Amino acid sequence: MKKALLFLIIFSILFTTGCWDMVEINERIYPYAVGIDVNNAESSEGDSYMVTFSYPNIFSMGENATQEETIYAVLSTGSSLFDAAQNLTSNLQYPIYNKHLKVLVLSDAVARNPKNVLGIIDGLNRDYVINKMIQLVVTPKTAEELIFGKLKAKRQRTTEGVLYSILINRQNTSMFTPKTLANFIDDMDRTGVSTLPMASMVEDYVDIAGAGIFKNYQLIGYIDAKENEGIAMLNNRIRATGIDATYNGTDLSILATNIKTKKKLIDAENLKVEFLVKIEGQVHEFTLPQGNYTGIDTEEMLHDMEEAVENEVKMNIVNTLEILQKEYQADAIYLSDYLEKYHPNVWKQVKDNWDEVFLEAELEVDVEVVIERRGLTK
């Protein structure tokens, strides 16, 4: 009796268990970039977005590739990203699986409307599958153009996707500051202001530089690469960058390897805050005028060079701060966060009308450059 029971159990395990609903990895479509546009078509039927998915074509990989096209892009409409993926099922051979989604592109028209941005961000954050570290990007034109455009960018082709490989920023650039979904939400909660890198097609190539400024989940404007560098410096977001200045009429290029900024509240009454930017670096390139072969060998000369760089950096930061204060009234430099954490009493007084206080705040910039090395030559 016992043996018969055991047999029955083993037998039933054979037939009732197993991966009956398994999905092979090549039977799924893994989009790595998704672009969201506003749907302007007449027959939109409540589908407010046009969503572009781009995914790698796995049949083009490996030794015995059967197809040549390495990336495909498809367009769909829907009331959300998930709805659009759902609507695509009629012309895709495999289901879309978003676990490895890397980049989300918001078009200008979508980003200008806070309702859209809030909805999209909420959807992404609520979903169980989507990775919260996906990179967000804003494009001044349409996302469709960017995603279909990147198919043509043959030189920049990589297996993980063009946008993503540029965004993870192995080149240590300060032209843009990558921002993940989690960072974006964090920024919005802390200061209500965030910046997303701006991507566009320049001729046939994807170009990411500058940023779109978001305030309360709404795109309010763009800044260029130079201003983005200013913000990144103040936020300690740069690992290394080149700084160009002029010294004695010649070009001087510095490679800044260590940039640290400290905020300091000087006057609580008028909200006077000092930014102390400390830069360590080395000389990148410095051509002397013809006939002068002394090189960089006096301390005064080095000091003067440092001063030239200091002025250059300071000018840029002051300019950036002015744009943030006067043009956008957007606290992208985490000033409110700083006050809340380190000066809670001051913050209590100003938090109710922070926008006006920020507009009037006296922001002082102090730059300190130390050129530690001059390179291999004098």
Next chain:
Amino acid sequence: MNKDPKVSNIQIRGLIVSTVIGVGVLSLPNTLTMTMGNKGWVTIILAGILIIPILYIINYIFKINPGKDFFQIGEETFGKIIFKIILIIMMAYFIDFCAYVVRSLGELVEAFLLPTTPIEVIVLSFILATSYLATHEIDVITRGGYFLYPIILLFAGIVILISIPEADFSNLLPLNNIDYSQIPRGLLDSFVSFAGFEMILFALPYVENGKDSTFKSSVYAMAMITAIYVLTYVVCIAHFSVEQLGRQLFPVLQLVKQVDLPGFFLENLDGLIMALWVLVVASTFIPAYFAAGKVISKIFNLKSHKYIILILIPIIYFLALYPRDILQINKILLKPFNILGLMTGVILPLLFLIVILIKKKVKK
């Protein structure tokens, strides 16, 4: 069971840690930020400290009644009828405990690991699998808890370690703006996540040697739990701002999802953490399940709780699946769990102490 079960001090420690750390650890940072802002660690530490006197009382009760177990002492101090009422309250508590734990497990496993498996299957198979261990006596339960104890430390260790590189500890600032009016609420929230330590009521009488250091080892376990909770809370706060933490139902899972270790070779660690977490939950569920069976068997004066465990399978199953959605889970299962937990965890030991002290005075 003719031979007496034996338990060692280190197993007591394992039992407390593995029973207490369970479902709550995933959502504790969220519930605490709702009341305490970024000062949740204050109430975790406070709750941990406040539990130490309770542990002392429980130890004291057993010390002055050597050789007797919890049920004998209870009957002697309160009398049969009152003690039966107490036991009924405890029964409700442990059954609700089980139902809440297994339902939360089912919800999360379905969402994160097995999206197409019906929750009924997850819940039922979990109860069936654990019921085997729960039919044994306390020594086996304690050994089971001690066996799973390193897995819990591993779970907590992974969560804390992987999140340190990207943490921003300035989120803990400012340090001095504690809202004192919220402390009782926060304390209650923290206390709930310490529920389960009353399991030592069943285990303490069977400690074989070194009875004096039992108190020390239970305090040690409590300190460990407090440390794990505080560290988890701190890394969560360091990753999310207060607003975001208040919005997230399971911040620890979200945290693990967001971790991106350098080199990108490990991403999406939620699967691993969930798999470990199932074991963590099992180590909470089994002692509670055992306790429910034991208490019921004493109510009906049965010799063994073995069959009670089997009878409890459908009861826990239906109770766990009764709430319709996550909001109802909180209303129907979590709220009574909090109240009953307070009654068995705090009020019961205090009652014991008061009655024993009064009896002593009267005798004199």
